[in-house]
Amino acid sequence: MYSILLVEDEKWVRTAIRKVIEKTNLPFQVVKEVTNGIEALDWLRDHSADLTLTDIRMPVMDGLALVNQIREKQIRSDVVIISGHDEFEYAHQAIRMGVCDYLLKPVEIEDMEKCLKKWITDTEKKSEDEPHTEQDIKEELSPIEQVIRLIKQSMPGDISLKAAAKEVHLNSSYLSQLFKEQMGKNFNEYVTELRMNEAERLLKRTSLRISEIAERLGYADLAYFTNSFKKYYGVTPSKYRKEHK
Structure with missing residues (x-):
């Protein structure tokens, strides 16, 4: 059974899409429903979905921003975009960003069936062509490349040097030295950057409150987050948002 994450801000539309998926009688199950891209990314941090079905236009974070984040964070989930007839240009842009397919609202059973069957075929073919396991990928990367991959996968949360060192089986002091030599900045500087x-992107592209952004990025103290942001960008988060609306 393949898992689906359904991202759509209107509950009745989510219900309709879930029923359409069920009526195809294909081996797919909606394992989670969320209302926007931020909620989707939060869920994908600790869970997995073979396929993400997402609407284009949503509050807080839209479908295109979600696709971009899934690609940047190297989240292992294929994406199908759902759009209205008047949003074809958005869908076309999403295809250029690497989504595997798109569906037009209202989603018909035949279209959903065709989309899901195509995904199964493509996935099976990809599995045959790419026999590498996650362990194979790790072994092909240098320790620093593995650490960078780990840091990016943990975003927007935080990860410590000690935890990263444990993951790549190195002494934390040695990893700290190696990281500085190869990256030109220390581990904490890289993570802060x-x-x-991410804070800049969330301020520009979402309607999350600044306190919510700080919490998402692992800052328990809002004042500390504000000072860190001001030190990095020269202005407070609230002023930055006003200047870049």
Whole structure:
């Protein structure tokens, strides 16, 4: 049974899509329903879905931003975009970003069946062509490449040097030295840079409150987050958002 994450802000539409999936009688199950891209990313941090079905237009974070984040964070979930007839340009843009298919609203059983069957065929073919396991991928990467991959996968949360060192089976002091030599900055500086970049993106592209952004990025103290952001960008988060609306 293949798992599906359904991302749609209107409950009645989610219900309709879930029923359409069930009526195809294909081996798919909606394991989670969320209302926007932020909720989807939060769920995908600790769970997995073979396929993500997402609407284009949603509050807080839209479908295109979600697709971009799934690709940037290397989340292992294929994406199908669901759009209205007047949103074809958005769907076309999503296809250029690497989604595997798109469906038009209202989603018909025949279209859903065709989409899911195509995904199964493509997935089976991909499995035959790419025999590498996750362990194979790790073995092909250097320790620092593995650590960078681990940091990005843990975003928007936080990861410690000690935890990263344990993952790549190195002494934390040695990893710290190696990281600085190869990256030109220390581990904490690199993590802070990624967190600040994520904060900037969330301020620009979502309607999350600043306190919510701080919490998502692992900052328990809002004042500390504000000071860190100001130190990095020269202005407070609230001022940055006003200047970039």
